[in-house]
Amino acid sequence: MLQAIWNNRPLQLALGFLMGISFGFFLNRAGVDRYEVILGQLLLTDFTVLKVMGSAVVVGMAGFIVMHRLGWVEYQKTHGSLGATVPGGLLFGVGFGLLGYCPGTMAAALGHGALDALVGGVPGILLGSWLYVISQPVWKRTVEHILPFGDVTFDELFGVARWKAALGCVVLFAALFGALELAGY
Amino acid sequence: MARAIIVTVLMVIGLALPSAFAHAQPEAAASVWSEARWSPYVCGAGIGVVCWLAFLFSHSGIGASGAFAQTAGMIEAAIRGRDRVWNRKFYSETGPGVDWLWMLVAGVVVGSVASSAMSGSFAWVLIPEMWESAFGPSVLPRIATAFAGGMLLGFGARMAGGCTSGHGISGALQLVVSSWVAAACFFIGGVVTAHLIYP
Numbered sequence: 001m002l003q004a005i006w007n008n009r010p011l012q013l014a015l016g017f018l019m020g021i022s023f024g025f026f027l028n029r030a031g032v033d034r035y036e037v038i039l040g041q042l043l044l045t046d047f048t049v050l051k052v053m054g055s056a057v058v059v060g061m062a063g064f065i066v067m068h069r070l071g072w073v074e075y076q077k078t079h080g081s082l083g084a085t086v087p088g089g090l091l092f093g094v095g096f097g098l099l100g101y102c103p104g105t106m107a108a109a110l111g112h113g114a115l116d117a118l119v120g121g122v123p124g125i126l127l128g129s130w131l132y133v134i135s136q137p138v139w140k141r142t143v144e145h146i147l148p149f150g151d152v153t154f155d156e157l158f159g160v161a162r163w164k165a166a167l168g169c170v171v172l173f174a175a176l177f178g179a180l181e182l183a184g185y
Numbered sequence: 186m187a188r189a190i191i192v193t194v195l196m197v198i199g200l201a202l203p204s205a206f207a208h209a210q211p212e213a214a215a216s217v218w219s220e221a222r223w224s225p226y227v228c229g230a231g232i233g234v235v236c237w238l239a240f241l242f243s244h245s246g247i248g249a250s251g252a253f254a255q256t257a258g259m260i261e262a263a264i265r266g267r268d269r270v271w272n273r274k275f276y277s278e279t280g281p282g283v284d285w286l287w288m289l290v291a292g293v294v295v296g297s298v299a300s301s302a303m304s305g306s307f308a309w310v311l312i313p314e315m316w317e318s319a320f321g322p323s324v325l326p327r328i329a330t331a332f333a334g335g336m337l338l339g340f341g342a343r344m345a346g347g348c349t350s351g352h353g354i355s356g357a358l359q360l361v362v363s364s365w366v367a368a369a370c371f372f373i374g375g376v377v378t379a380h381l382i383y384p
Contacts, residue, residue, distance in 0.1 A: 006244040015243055016285035020292020023235050023247060027293065028300035029221075030228035035313035042372075042379030048225045053353055055229025060236035060358035073240040078346040078356055080363025088344025089352075089367040091337050093374015097382065099334025100313065102349040102371075103342060104249035106335075107290050111297025113309040120328040124335020129250070130257035131336070132343035133275045139344060140274075153360040165360055177226070 002072065024108050027052075033108035035100035035116070042097055047185045054173045061166050077153070083146025084139060099124070221304040236358060243285055246355025250342035252290040255281045257339075319383060345370070 005011060030052045031037045040046025067073040096102055099121050101109050106125070109117040132139075155165035217223075232247075239247045258281025262270040271280040301307040312327045320326055342348040345367045347356060353371065356364025 002241070002244075005242055012243055012285045013283065013288045015238075016288035017292040017295075019235050019239055019243070019247070020289035021296035021299065022292075023232060023289065024293035024296025024298075025300045026223075026228040026231040026235070026296075028297040028306075029223040029304075030225050031222050032225075032228075033297060036315045039315060039379055039383070042375040043383060044376065051225035052229040052232065053349070053357075055226045056232040056236065056354045057358045059230045059233025060354065061233075061360070063233065063237040064240060064358055067237065067241060074244065075359055076240070076244070076246045076355065077359060077361050078352065078363060080346055080361075080366065082366075085345050085363050085367050086370055088341045088346070089370025090341070090374040092341030092345055092348065092367075093371045093376075094378045095334040095337030095339075095341055096349075096371060096375040097334070097378025099331050099338060100316075102249070103253060103338060104290070104293060104348065104350040106338075107249060107293040108297035111294045111299075112301035113307050114313075115309055115311040116313065116327055116331045119311070120331025121335040121338075124332040125250075125253045125339035126257045126260065126335075128336035128339025128341075129254040129343055130261060130339075132340045133254060133257065133273060136273075136275050136343075143344075149362055149366075152362050154362060154365070155360055157362060162360075169360065 023104070024111055027105055027108035028112060033101065033105045033112060033114070035109075035114070038096070038100050038102075038105065047180050051177065051180070054177065058170050058173050061169065065163060065166055075151075077151035079148070079151045081144050081146055081148035083143035083148075087143065095128070218303050219305065221306045232354065233358075236355060239289075239355075245285060246351065246359070247289060248286055248347060248351030248355060249290050249293070250339070250348035250351065252284075252287040253339055254343055255284060255287050257281075259283075315383075341374075 027033050030048065032049050032052050037046060037048050041049035064073060068075075092102075099106070099117075101114075101117055101121060103125060106117045106121050110122070153162075153165075154169075155162045158165065236247055239245055254275070258270050258273070258276055262281065267280065270276065298307070311324060312322060316327050338348070342351075345352065347353075347364065347367060349368070349371060352364040352367040357368055
């Protein structure tokens with residue numbers, strides 16, 4: 001049943017669009033598609049971005065674990081290596097600070113009329129993506145082989161039950177949110 | 186390709202529509218739908234539920250940056266011909282195109298248009314207030330900075346294998362180590378950069 005849905009391309013395009021509409025609606029209502037909110041997070045004065053991401057991770061994780069137990073969903077993991085993930089992540093971070101939006105929040109920023117995202121961000125991200133695509137063979141041969149960690153998960157890494165690792169993550173986020181609210185952020 | 190053009194045209198129309206309503210007075214009867222901001226925890230939980238739906242019905246986690254790489258490939262194919270692009274290892278055998286993720290990102294734009302139009306917060310803004318109060322109203326510095334930032338975002342996301350959505354939410358909720366490392370690096374790079382811009 002699910003397989004048939006997964007393999008139905010027109011249906012998938014429609015589902016993607018509908019899920020995207022919900023995603024964009026929440027991004028806008030959370031305010032994380034605003035330059036001031038993103039920069040506030042990066043300047044550590046406004047923790048909205050962390051609250052949104054943390055809640056999404058906690059709620060998403062709970063549902064994912066239950067559905068995985070039931071055999072309804074499968075892992076969709078990205079392989080990584082220290083040599084590619086760390087420099088790639090740091091470059092992304094510098095771009096994050098300069099632009100003031102990440103790719104998803106940039107799409108949401110377009111939706112509330114942010115012209116700096118439209119005129120500067122979009123052409124930039126297209127060019128940057130393309131520069132990686134044309135140079136990919138070089139990175140495949142070099143940095144990707146430096147200390148690969150594949151698609152290992154924390155529960156596998158520490159050899160603990162998946163629900164225990166997830167519970168630990170939930171407790172950490174709960175403590176973080178509690179501390180932020182107490183401190184008045 | 187034709188589909189991409191149609192979707193793009195629809196998105197432009199969708200973006201243009203709310204500006205007609207941007208200055209309209211919101212109805213006196215204030216409801217939750219007209220509030221500009223909701224609790225970040227509620228919005229985060231909502232995005233978490235969108236993640237459930239994506240894993241369940243689309244066999245995929247939510248993301249964003251990959252759609253821009255697809256678009257870059259479609260643009261290159263339109264300019265320089267299909268063969269050159271279809272031969273790139275990066276793209277599947279079907280070449281770059283409109284896929285589930287691309288439609289998701291198109292949906293994000295539409296969802297944000299709907300949200301900001303409903304709350305009356307839609308506004309065309311070229312230079313963010315915070316930037317203007319620090320660096321003045323000159324357009325070129327902001328746009329050049331945004332463009333440079335976009336380039337690094339696009340390149341970095343592909344090298345790291347995802348962005349704040351794909352790694353920071355979808356990968357993180359599956360407890361994938363590489364996603365947590367990537368997310369940490371996103372914020373380290375971002376925090377350092379932001380403090381250099383606004384000391």
